[in-house]
Amino acid sequence: MQLIEKIDKIVEQSSPLTIHNILKFLEEHYNIKILYAVESGSRAYGFNTPDSDYDIKFIYSKPLEQYISLSEPLQSIDLFDSSRTYDFLGYDIKKAMKLYSKSDPTIYEMSQSPVKYVDTEMFQRDKFSLRKLCNHYRGMLHSNFKKYKVEKMTQSDRKHYLYMIRAYLQGNYIANKGLFPPVDIRQLLKTTDKDKLILFTNKLLNQELLSMGEMSILNAIFSVYLDDDVFRFKVREISDEEFRSETNYFNDKLKYYVFEKYPASDIRWLI
Known part of the structure; x- marks a missing residue:
């Protein structure tokens, strides 16, 4: 058998x-x-x-x-x-x-x-190294955004965008707090003050699709984040003293x- x-x-x-x-x-x-x-x-x-x-x-x-x-x-x-x-x-x-x-x-x-x-x-x-993890999540968002970015969402795009949102939230969590991030997206949502992002994520979690206007806003959030020199500086400043x-x-x-x-x-x- x-x-x-x-x-x-x-x-x-x-x-x-x-x-x-x-x-x-x-x-x-x-x-x-x-x-x-x-x-x-x-x-x-x-x-x-x-x-x-x-x-x-x-x-x-x-x-x-x-x-x-x-x-x-x-x-x-x-x-x-x-x-x-x-x-x-x-x-x-x-x-x-x-x-x-x-x-x-x-x-x-x-x-x-x-x-x-x-x-x-x-x-x-x-x-674990916080710096390596932070760079990983940012790199994950960058590669997925390049591969899966769309202006009009279909059902097959919904999960791709949830993975991108999670990577975005994890990278921000490390850069802003200097702490290890949770893996659950609902826990991560509690750590951001971006109301639009919270709204869009909850819609996707409820298996709803985003409108073209909402997609434009979400794509802009990702683009700004990926081009943010301040974020890059924060990553370089992350201490790895705890990493053994x-x-x-x-x-x-x-x-x-x-x-x-x-x-x-x-x-x-x-x-």
Whole structure:
């Protein structure tokens, strides 16, 4: 039986524990231990609809011998059910720690997801770089605005603009407050005083489309923000004093999550 067919059988049971059951199946199928698993995408960001799919990201470890082998362990697992209702993307712990050490935005957003299926309190916020995150969100808005900017909105444009608004709010949050931003768009809306932006976002969250006049205003907000030299100055001024990129910290994290699966007697010679 194909892997997707096996996942489909779990989905067909329609259990409230479907995601947990699939994660358990993946542990058995790949001989891994899932250390951390969260919802990402629209269900974590606060603009999902009843028919939104589930985007689950997770971090796993493999048996110890695979980390002391000449061949690299499986670095990622990417799979889904046949209806694409459930999408799973997993990172090996070694790859995840490398990304964490570089303040990778995907890892940051995993650490801040409000929906956790497996939580081992793996991350510390002060190990991420605010400056890198701020530049990422601004860059995300820039690339999406260039790719998806329209004057007349259709239903397919609505979600693109929600992602752009979220990136705009997160970049502003970091630049103006010097703090780590939430990932949920409704929480982010509480941090802005731009009434028009709040109005437009709430309309989009209610699955309404914006008029051409409203689109003109929203596009202008993004354009001014992306061309703002003051914002660029604020980003350069963001202190990274709290950002600690010591190699030992991430190496210790890696050792802890790889070794914790095994009795001390089995790993004493490696420590």
